Amino acid sequence: MRTVIPETKFPFGKIVATPTALAAIPNIDILQALARHQSGDWGDVCPEDRAADDQALVDGSRIFSVYHAADGTKFWIITEWDRSATTILLPEDY
Secondary structure, three states: OOOOOOOOOOOOOEEEEOHHHHHHOOHHHHHHHHHHHHOOOOEOOOHHHHHHHHHHHHHOOOEEEEEEOOOOOEEEEEEOOOOOEEEEEOHHHO
16 A cells, blocks of 8 residues: 655644543544645635635745544644644634
């Protein structure tokens, strides 16, 4: 089997997660979402957030993505404007 590694569009910085996100989201779902996030697949964001994320690749602003675990749990991934950190969290953690 051949593994395909998606193109990375920006650095993560330090990866952190809230305790509630770690308890609610299986590791495989987190890893898959991180790969999507870093490759420019912003998940289930609205068109305005999608455009803002695309612009963030150019101007270095914050990147925000929305994903769902296999069981339907909604979670966010946010990479800071300076690319110093990427946080995995549930919406209620914000």
